[in-house]
Amino acid sequence: MATEIALNIRKTFVGCTTIAVQLRLPLDPPSVTILFGPSGSGKTTILRCLAGLEQPEEGTISCNSQIWFDAATHVHVPPQARGLGYMAQDYALFPNHTVEGNIAYGLSGISVQEKKVRVSEVLSLLQIKELAQQKPTQLSGGQQQRVALARAIARRPQLLLLDEPLSALDAPTRIKLCEDLRMLLTRLAIPSVVVTHDWTEALALGDQMAVIDNGRVLQTGKPQEVFSQPINADVARVVGIETVIQGRVREIRDELATVQVGPVPVIAVASPGLESDVFVCIRAEDVTLELAGSSETSARNHLRGTVQTVTSLGALVRVTIDCGFLLTALVTRSAHSELRLAIGSDVRAAFKAGSVHLIPRR
Amino acid sequence: MNWMAIGVTCKLATLTSLTLLIIGLPIAYWLTYSKWRWKFLIESIVALPLVLPPTVLGFYILIAIGPHSPIGRFYTDLVGHPLPFSFQGLLLASILYSLPFAVQPFAAAFEQVDRKLIEASWTLGLSKLKTFFKLILPLSTAGLITGVVLSFAHTLGEFGVVLMVGGNIEGVTRTVSIEIYDDVQALNYIGAAKTSALLLVVSYAVLLLVYAMNRRVWSVWPQK
Numbered sequence: 312m313a314t315e316i317a318l319n320i321r322k323t324f325v326g327c328t329t330i331a332v333q334l335r336l337p338l339d340p341p342s343v344t345i346l347f348g349p350s351g352s353g354k355t356t357i358l359r360c361l362a363g364l365e366q367p368e369e370g371t372i373s374c375n376s377q378i379w380f381d382a383a384t385h386v387h388v389p390p391q392a393r394g395l396g397y398m399a400q401d402y403a404l405f406p407n408h409t410v411e412g413n414i415a416y417g418l419s420g421i422s423v424q425e426k427k428v429r430v431s432e433v434l435s436l437l438q439i440k441e442l443a444q445q446k447p448t449q450l451s452g453g454q455q456q457r458v459a460l461a462r463a464i465a466r467r468p469q470l471l472l473l474d475e476p477l478s479a480l481d482a483p484t485r486i487k488l489c490e491d492l493r494m495l496l497t498r499l500a501i502p503s504v505v506v507t508h509d510w511t512e513a514l515a516l517g518d519q520m521a522v523i524d525n526g527r528v529l530q531t532g533k534p535q536e537v538f539s540q541p542i543n544a545d546v547a548r549v550v551g552i553e554t555v556i557q558g559r560v561r562e563i564r565d566e567l568a569t570v571q572v573g574p575v576p577v578i579a580v581a582s583p584g585l586e587s588d589v590f591v592c593i594r595a596e597d598v599t600l601e602l603a604g605s606s607e608t609s610a611r612n613h614l615r616g617t618v619q620t621v622t623s624l625g626a627l628v629r630v631t632i633d634c635g636f637l638l639t640a641l642v643t644r645s646a647h648s649e650l651r652l653a654i655g656s657d658v659r660a661a662f663k664a665g666s667v668h669l670i671p672r673r
Numbered sequence: 674m675n676w677m678a679i680g681v682t683c684k685l686a687t688l689t690s691l692t693l694l695i696i697g698l699p700i701a702y703w704l705t706y707s708k709w710r711w712k713f714l715i716e717s718i719v720a721l722p723l724v725l726p727p728t729v730l731g732f733y734i735l736i737a738i739g740p741h742s743p744i745g746r747f748y749t750d751l752v753g754h755p756l757p758f759s760f761q762g763l764l765l766a767s768i769l770y771s772l773p774f775a776v777q778p779f780a781a782a783f784e785q786v787d788r789k790l791i792e793a794s795w796t797l798g799l800s801k802l803k804t805f806f807k808l809i810l811p812l813s814t815a816g817l818i819t820g821v822v823l824s825f826a827h828t829l830g831e832f833g834v835v836l837m838v839g840g841n842i843e844g845v846t847r848t849v850s851i852e853i854y855d856d857v858q859a860l861n862y863i864g865a866a867k868t869s870a871l872l873l874v875v876s877y878a879v880l881l882l883v884y885a886m887n888r889r890v891w892s893v894w895p896q897k
Binding site: 401 | 789790792793794795796797798799800807808811812
């Protein structure tokens with residue numbers, strides 16, 4: 312029997328996008344699925360349908376052999392009976408309960424003693440023991456996020472649904488908590504679905520991902536594959552990052568990291584607490600192409616390579632270069648003709664250390 | 674001052690506001706969360722006592738519970754005496770008359786509870802009923818107190834409905850407002866002044882309580 316969530320739904324909002332989605336989310340082994348897309352793409356609605364908070368007009372949703380929703384037979388398992396942990400974008404903590412009260416809120420059918428044990432377990436798992444007696448209004452955004460996560464996992468759900476878990480936070484907190492969330496999800500081993508519009512989160516958290524735009528699934532696959540090999544221009548536009556390759560940090564000096572990517576070293580700005588296994592991400596518009604042998608520039612990375620493909624995108628041309636790994640560059644049509652770029656021609660690709668994003672690998 | 678009338682009035686106002694607390698909650702809950710397209714029909718009925726002259730409301734209640742109506746006959750058969758001109762009849766009329774004063778603040782308070790909190794409660798496994806008692810009610814206490822206090826104060830001062838349905842029976846249905854009317858009719862201005870002052874002070878105190886708690890004027894219907 313398939314241990315998966317199968318979803319095949321259709322939902323129309325008057326004057327808005329129609330969502331028509333078919334998805335299969337494997338549950339065993341527990342993995343993290345990313346629903347990735349721009350705002351308004353329908354990814355949150357899909358998550359809400361999974362949670363039972365929203366009902367599609369047509370289609371079915373099943374989890375293992377249990378049918379959660381079937382429009383034809385009017386089956387709708389309410390959210391209470393789906394065994395979920397659901398975290399809304401703004402965390403929705405209960406203002407009339409303490410942190411402890413929030414976490415214990417959904418724990419029923421167990422003894423008071425066991426309840427206490429459970430609450431203290433998740434408090435220490437999320438390192439928020441000292442917040443137990445505080446009210447949600449007294450907490451910072453990052454603390455609220457931890458409490459909301461603690462509350463969602465306290466019931467030991469069979470499926471964890473996180474709606475933009477990090478987007479309500481400021482940038483430094485987000486980077487720190489993204490890392491924490493990644494470790495937590497690995498440790499919990501609960502199948503999870505995470506909605507995000509941030510590609511760094513998708514790469515850091517996801518085992519597989521679905522790119523959603525205009526209410527449709529455009530591509531599914533491993534995040535790295537989807538980012539580096541978008542199947543069409545729509546996906547490329549939505550994901551917005553073209554080069555994603557695995558690398559190993561070799562050394563960090565003066566806050567610059569040297570990352571070994573295949574046979575070539577790439578210089579990147581090192582973020583604190585960098586691990587050795589990373590994804591090296593470079594946006595195509597950050598890559599400049601120059602003829603081999605031209606003068607020095609401020610860019611730290613100059614890689615020699617040969618042109619593999621040239622695709623015209625109107626005013627711009629997308630060029631992929633094999634420089635030890637496949638690098639995508641976006642140049643104007645005039646640059647393309649000036650440099651006389653053709654398949655097989657030698658070229659030098661340059662990009663700044665600051666345009667290289669390093670994302671810890673799961 | 675006629676302490677008997679004050680006693681009847683207090684008993685009537687207390688029972689009315691407590692009954693409205695019990696029956697007003699489900700009505701307000703339904704009005705807040707129902708997605709029925711004809712909901713406004715019920716909303717308007719609940720709000721009717723706000724605009725209807727009390728004599729009109731009293732007249733219809735009198736007809737509805739009188740000996741010629743099935744309800745009136747059923748009640749007389751059951752209890753042994755007719756509803757009109759009894760304390761029970763007066764209580765029923767008061768409840769209907771003060772219904773919007775309880776239901777509207779309740780509904781306004783429920784409306785204020787963030788939908789996302791309610792959904793969070795559902796996903797944490799709590800049924801709609803449990804969510805109501807564990808989340809919605811505790812977050813609506815100000816509205817609950819407003820509703821109870823307003824319906825209490827409103828019942829204290831009612832006149833038209835009392836006169837139509839309760840009559841003017843000493844110790845049973847004679848309330849302070851009728852007492853004042855009788856005193857004036859009998860040219861007992863001193864008595865009327867005393868009772869009026871009492872009613873004024875109590876009503877003002879009650880409203881002070883409500884306004885201080887909410888810091889805003891209560892609206893006719895909750896703002897969507």
